[in-house]
Amino acid sequence: MSQNPVRPRRSVLYVPASNDKALAKIATLACDAVIIDLEDAVLPAEKAAAREKLAGILANRPARRCEMVVRINALTSQWGADDLAAAAACEPDAILLPKVDTARDILEAGDHLDEAFVPDEVKLWAMVETPKALMNIGAIAELGRDAASRLSCFVAGTNDLVKETGIQATPDRRYLVPWLMQMVLAARAGGVDVVDGVFNHFSDSVGFARECAEAAAMGFDGKTVIHPAQIEAANAAFAPSVAALAEARAIAGMFALPENAGKGVVVLGGRMVERLHLAQAEKLLAKAAGIGA
Template sequence: MMPDKMRLRRSVLYVPASNGKALAKLPTLACDAAIIDLEDAVAPQDKISARESLPGLFAERAAGPRELVIRVNPLSGEWGADDLQAALACAPDGILLPKVETPRDILEAGDVLDDNDAADTLRLWAMVETPRALLNIGAIAELGRDPASRLACLVAGTNDLVKETRILATPDRRYLMPWLMQMVLAARAGGLDILDGVSNDFRDAEAFAAECAVAAAMGFDGKTLIHPNQIEPANVAFSPSSEALDEAREIVAAFAVAENVGKGVIALGGRMIERLHLQQAENLLAKAASIGK
């Protein structure tokens, strides 16, 4: 069960399930996906009422391509098992599992989905937010290659990683960078999408845009967000630039010329272009087409 290749996940907004005002505003926002959060964003005394609000939210769900994902509490904790059952009843596009540390955490959640006859389209997302998860990231991501796995997306939990490892949180994230690149590498090996962690200072638009640009250059598919003001910069950063699209069209056109059909390598603009570049160009154009829709 492989993830949808053309799903846009440039901007993924966390919305507390306990915040009725934010939930009501969600249909007007331009984020590619929203994570309805039952975990970190909900106080312990509000956990049950937040869970009970889910059916109403999904009953009024507007039609459209935006993914709605529910983040449950840890399945081993007080609220997790009931959260998972409530999420299943809502038929979201995905369920985000926090504190994932081993492949078993994902497989056991998948078993619950299978036992409850969840639709094949219901995906699992996994937070990577502990040292143990990082140590096991290769084995976790490899589940993306398992036809029976529902795993579609990894999400960097940068705040928790900073807390658990005691590294210094700097504006340039220099001490996080090796782990973030490790996540990207594992995601690509597993055929998964990978989302960068949140930026806590939503008032500094310039710094946020710069962080998004770096994350896009690192290979992330998108970024998780905590405020609607972050949606547009994320969408811009994780969309193909006009220059990149022009180059992609040029590569596709060059390989379509009669004399180049069937060739593995061609010369274009003083460079040697291989068919792997053609595939990259076609993928980029397909992503642009998805954005246009």
């Protein structure tokens, strides 16, 4: 499996690279990651100017622990190659590739980074937003098992999936759920994280909280957000609960006892607990440590 470190990605905020006012607020926000967007949020006439601002934006990245990711335009577009080169030169934590259809798209971007001698610490994230991506999701996720691919996270592009497939975007996302679960399953098989798509009605806090809770129950690591007002609810929904943390500590403590050394199964609170539960507990505790819980 991938040896990517456990990093909290509960709230991942999109910020247009062309929006100076929004960029100025990044250091004050409690999101786990920020996506500096050169793609959908930037008009064609502004894309070159937005790209030129990348170096300054990333040079002033927040001192606190916050992942800085750059979403470029598709490599097949007229802006993609220049975006990738500019982003790579700034060495963000990750580069988010839109319109990924096949594993080859990830490998080609990785080849560009390798040829430019970009450090291995610069990872690749992939938007899952096309029917082709869903058809090829297993092969794409498999790259997560190879550190050389740089792949570390999937991002659900739910708006694009709705557009490309013609399904109805109902409040309960009933027609999207099968594909969302497919993303989670593939991400787990490949050892990469996966964050849910955006909730468009940012003034509907109740609906957003409900969708976050459902996404957390589906197994997502976090949610992409489009407004700072959504950050707090996302952080709460995707953080380990007090009860879950207590159970994880109890499991880890039980297996740490000298008399349980080498045991595959122990009894805790009247139930059998296996080492697979220990692995889950350790991952949860590592996530909690990452967010200071």
